[in-house]
Amino acid sequence: MATKRSEKSGLPPGSLVPVTSRAQGSTAMNVFTYSEAGCSESSCTDVKDLVPCTSDTVTWIDVDGLKDLDRITALGERFDLHALLIEDILNTDHRPKVEEYKDHLFVVAKMLTLHGTSAEFETEQVSFVLGRNYVLSIQERPGDILDPVRERIRNGTGRVRRKGPDYLLYSLLDVLVDNYFSIVDTIGDRVSDLEKKVIVRPQASDLLALQRMRSLLITVNRYVLPTRELAGRLSTMQNPLIDKNTRRYLNDLQDHTVYIAESIGMFRDMLSNLENTYHAQQNARLSQVMKLLTVISTIFIPLTFVVGVYGMNFDHMPELHWPHGYFIVMCAMAGIAGVMLIWFKRRGWL
Numbered sequence: 001m002a003t004k005r006s007e008k009s010g011l012p013p014g015s016l017v018p019v020t021s022r023a024q025g026s027t028a029m030n031v032f033t034y035s036e037a038g039c040s041e042s043s044c045t046d047v048k049d050l051v052p053c054t055s056d057t058v059t060w061i062d063v064d065g066l067k068d069l070d071r072i073t074a075l076g077e078r079f080d081l082h083a084l085l086i087e088d089i090l091n092t093d094h095r096p097k098v099e100e101y102k103d104h105l106f107v108v109a110k111m112l113t114l115h116g117t118s119a120e121f122e123t124e125q126v127s128f129v130l131g132r133n134y135v136l137s138i139q140e141r142p143g144d145i146l147d148p149v150r151e152r153i154r155n156g157t158g159r160v161r162r163k164g165p166d167y168l169l170y171s172l173l174d175v176l177v178d179n180y181f182s183i184v185d186t187i188g189d190r191v192s193d194l195e196k197k198v199i200v201r202p203q204a205s206d207l208l209a210l211q212r213m214r215s216l217l218i219t220v221n222r223y224v225l226p227t228r229e230l231a232g233r234l235s236t237m238q239n240p241l242i243d244k245n246t247r248r249y250l251n252d253l254q255d256h257t258v259y260i261a262e263s264i265g266m267f268r269d270m271l272s273n274l275e276n277t278y279h280a281q282q283n284a285r286l287s288q289v290m291k292l293l294t295v296i297s298t299i300f301i302p303l304t305f306v307v308g309v310y311g312m313n314f315d316h317m318p319e320l321h322w323p324h325g326y327f328i329v330m331c332a333m334a335g336i337a338g339v340m341l342i343w344f345k346r347r348g349w350l
Helices: 069-078 083-090 147-155 165-200 204-236 244-309 325-346
Strands: 028-034 039-044 058-064 097-100 105-114 121-130 134-139
Touching: 028 147, 039 147, 058 069, 058 165, 069 083, 083 105, 083 121, 097 204, 105 165, 105 204, 121 165, 121 204, 134 165, 147 165, 165 204, 165 244, 204 244, 244 325
Parallel strands: 058 134
Antiparallel strands: 028 039, 028 058, 097 105, 105 121, 121 134
16 A cells, blocks of 8 residues: 555654556665776676675666665765655655756656556656765666667667766766657557548547647646656756766757657647547538538428328318319329428528
């Protein structure tokens, strides 16, 4: 069960209580230590076994799971992290943000995972701590989308092994933002499919799909906008932990988030237009049905009058005794209906 924020009311600031329903039973640590010359990778079960960070290497400590409070606390003591920072790591309902401390930066980002063809996705908070020679990444549970960065470190491809820890932080954030691109592209494809269905033949289920897609876009935008602010602040922050050259990459990261936000806005406008189109199509179909029913009713008005006249049962109605009276009246009624149909057609009502 997740701990609600309200359940922490009255506790001292910095109280370590996980606010997540996905905290794992154990906290695993994977350590990458690399330089341009090489890379080493290991798993660590005890914070005391962590090798001290050196100035000629970069250390990335990737932590999975938040339920082991003792290990999280020991990690905070090992890197001299503020108690409020540790509390924010455990409170996984934060919006993306960046905070400056004396010897490190604290960054909160959101990792989004879209589930197949459904309109549901899962969010996971990823917390980063940038120090002089290290980066900490703390996640709620094992499994993520950061494997491209791990492969670049292992294989020595790209710039990550030639750069400092600030570039590693940028690379990790860039992967998260690239995943936003993938999610928004998937949503865009679904919006295009909905557009084709609504324009050709709208169904009642399409309106529900439009509402779900709009809700999905609103939720994604909820994380994209603060991520844009986060990237903008990192790119302009005058902090010695961020190199001037890395700020250019962070500025590019901000551009990506701006593009994603604009795409989300465009898709939301498309959904609004599609909803208007859906209602217009439904109204048009209703108008066609009403026009057809009106034409049928109009045609039957004179026919009903004729039938009513000859249904009065007066004794002195000579037509009632004509040998061919029935056929004459039926032909006359058919002629009246035919003339009215031709007239309606010429008027453009049919």
